[in-house]
Amino acid sequence: MNSELSSQQVKDIGEQGLLERLQRFCPPEIIGDDAAVLVTAPEQSLVVTTDMLVDGVHFSNLTTSPEDAGWRAAAANLSDLAAMGASPLGITVGLGLTGEVSVSWVERLYQGMTECLQKYNTPIVGGDIVRSPVTTLAITAFGQVHPSQIIRRSGAVVGDAIVVTGVHGASHAGLELLLHPELGQNLKDTERTALIHTHQRPQPRLDVLPILWKILTPNVQTRLIASLLTPNSQLSVAGMDSSDGLADAIIQICRASGVGAVLERRQIPVPKTFNHWLTPEQGLEYALYGGEDFELVLCLPQDLASAFVQHLGEGAAIVGSIRAGSTVLLHDEQKKFPDQVLSLSQGFQHFDS
């Protein structure tokens, strides 16, 4: 990018000029009408989710490059689709900009968004650009899911295993390392970079859905699993993503399902590099309350859960089980720590109190 371009501000080219500049990030066939038209597959339900992000509240040039802000915004919405069991169809992007924002900042934001979206074959299908006193990003993502494969928070039943699709706490660790470079002096550069990258470029776990449905679909190769399914019952999976923290996800699922849960504190997977600079208790704190890991937290029968975790590979784990009642208990199988009741109001900073 030459210096003339990079110094250009939105007010120099106007919203219309900017729209034209951003069209290269959108499929050409959707441009030029009042709305975008998309083809959905037959017998699929539509899934819709929306997020709003405000400069200084949800992102900041101080800690986040425009590419990373774009990636993270796209990833968060795709993760909400994954949490419902849905495949993405497209997103719309509403953008409020001050006149002083540089054109290159906006292009880099779109670059980051499309880098994430392209990984999941998801187009930007519509948008709106308006003048605003504060940079604001409104993303709506829509996807499709077969009605029998919708994942809801409300489907957990007593006896279900609670599966996490990967390690937790890495995103928060990456943020801490960004904000406080003096932390983690024992970390190798590659380890530090990996944790920071996890924070900057979270991966929505759309990849686990085909694995999940393969495990859940009875067929001749999976006799064991088939025998668990009674012919007339629809096996359902409960779950959500852990974008607001693992503790939050499990509590939300339990609330929606009218059940309780017990978590085994030593089963909660954290990055291996945590033991180079964090105590196990700090690591657990990051995992439970750090948030933005964008893993899926799923409740399903124990045998299926074991097979599922095995297919998912490293990082995935059964972290506990659903039980009757309404409390979510953090339990230590080695009895070194007393049982602890988790609650939403507990929050990150109060965990040790």
Place this chain on the structure above:
Amino acid sequence: MNSELSSQQVKDIGEQGLLERLQRFCPPEIIGDDAAVLVTAPEQSLVVTTDMLVDGVHFSNLTTSPEDAGWRAAAANLSDLAAMGASPLGITVGLGLTGEVSVSWVERLYQGMTECLQKYNTPIVGGDIVRSPVTTLAITAFGQVHPSQIIRRSGAVVGDAIVVTGVHGASHAGLELLLHPELGQNLKDTERTALIHTHQRPQPRLDVLPILWKILTPNVQTRLIASLLTPNSQLSVAGMDSSDGLADAIIQICRASGVGAVLERRQIPVPKTFNHWLTPEQGLEYALYGGEDFELVLCLPQDLASAFVQHLGEGAAIVGSIRAGSTVLLHDEQKKFPDQVLSLSQGFQHFDS
């Protein structure tokens, strides 16, 4: 609403408290998951449109009540769906709020939105509420349309009649009367109120779609129309809405279709009450450049256009026709005015220059 409630600010109850307060505006079955699930009809395409509105730029408490701001935001998005030939399925609402906004302002905004949406059986299916230095509203609307009934800007062909589904200029007139109460002294109170109401509560023309498809569908009762359709040709209608002004709509359609147009200046329908306070030239200026009338501007064969206008009733009219070339000409059949070429850059304020 009691005084305690009406003085409450968003910061008093927080985003979560506000979300709970606003749940009454949403269907209960869509609340409580990461995303909303909607059922679409088979063989329909999905249509998506998004708008962003910023306090002080797109709405203001000085001229617009929160109910009207909500209605207008919903209406604009439904009009975009109508412009594509689509029926609405739902909208998502992203809301950025300062802590000082009163809870009752937000509730009145939602009240206005849902008043408009309920007229068209359209639910609010998702949302996000965040803290922002400026009140911001991001709406994404979803609809569905059979692929054969998609209305695009690009389908106009030479010889098509240009139909408007109603009078133009009323919304801008209403705004002028709101901003300058000294105008229109000859208007009766009911006439003044009617024009202002048109500005405050625009009607998306979803109602004209069934009439359009009835006219276009050959059947035994419409032999004349059937004879116009060759068996293997798909009759398509070009069009868009006139939210950015009638001149803009026709120019956009011509650009997208690679054609020109001639408009008959005396055929452009304006409210009858205009002649009580505006010259015909002023009325035409309001109609062409005022914007926010949210009528549909449609191009279709002359005979079908006549039948369509007849079914639509008062206000609907054929205002011109599509011809070869690329210019959009304003023509006076009485030759009192010379032909005038319309262009997008002409803008409202420059019309007389």
